[in-house]
Amino acid sequence: MKTIKVATYNVNGIRSRLPHLLEWLAKESPDVACLQELKAADESFPIAEIRAAGYGALWHGQRSWNGVAILARGADPVEKRRGLPGNSADDQSRYLEAAAHGLVVGCLYLPNGNPQPGPKFDYKLAWFDRLIEHGKALHGSGEAVVLAGDFNVVPTDFDIYDPKSWRKDALLQPESRERYGRLLAQGWVDALRARHPEERIYTFWDYFRQHWERNSGLRIDHLLLDGKLGKRLVDAGVDKWVRGLPKASDHAPTWVTLSA
Secondary structure, rough: OOOOEEEEEEEEOOOOOHHHHHHHHHOOOOOEEEEOOOOHHHHHHHHHHHHOOOOOEEEEEEOOOOOEEEEEEEOOOOEEEEOOOOOOOOOOOEEEEEEEEEEEEEEEEEEOOOOOHHHHHHHHHHHHHHHHHHHHHHOOOOOEEEEEEEEEOOOHHHHOOOOOHHEEEEEEEHHHHHHHHHHOOOOOOOOOHHHHOOOOOOEOOOOOOOOEEEEOOOOOOOEEEOOOHHHHEEEEEEEEHHOOOOOOOOOOOOOEEEOO
8 A cells, every 4th residue: 555654853953963864764764754943044954965865845944943844755845834824923933834745734833832821821822823723724625634743732641651740831731732622623633642542652752850761751743634634544653763862852753654
């Protein structure tokens, strides 16, 4: 069966993690890869190296912070939207949307929101509300759509190694989880959870207290499939080996395969 593989990977600095990114692309060969936290201005994006690896790319960078990109294997993704609609004054590089390999892919880096309460959490919730509004339009478009990225939301207590010490964190707040649930209620399929309904599966391990070594992780990187595309879900998983590389990002690439 022919399949399409779509992945999301918070690289936590594309210049410093470029060898990891290239090794992952060579080994896992995703057809579409969404990247977050580039932490690089547009002119610093390593397009030559990405092209040499066999990928076309679009990117929306920002010096030192944020930044998202969409890579397509053997093709140039076609830009559909740069920036999330709903606030023309928002200058943070957190959303990029493109067509690639027969899919519409929205790559997002949702605000962290810490510390909460406060202006950063308010911005997170407002951004989430804009995503929900745009998600409604995408889901109703009739196209095959994937929303992929670092959502900075732990959907349930089952998606974290131990919720007690994280109760005050913005990632676990009821308001954050309610918005994630409201997005799913539009008909999106949380691919990783749909494929592994009873498995404690994580995508992020912070750098503290040997959380990686102890597998004390969180599931905050998600791939949401529109209802029709959800029926094409074949498999989903996490490339944990990337997190185990020296000086790795604190996220691991997360992926789905879809019947073509």
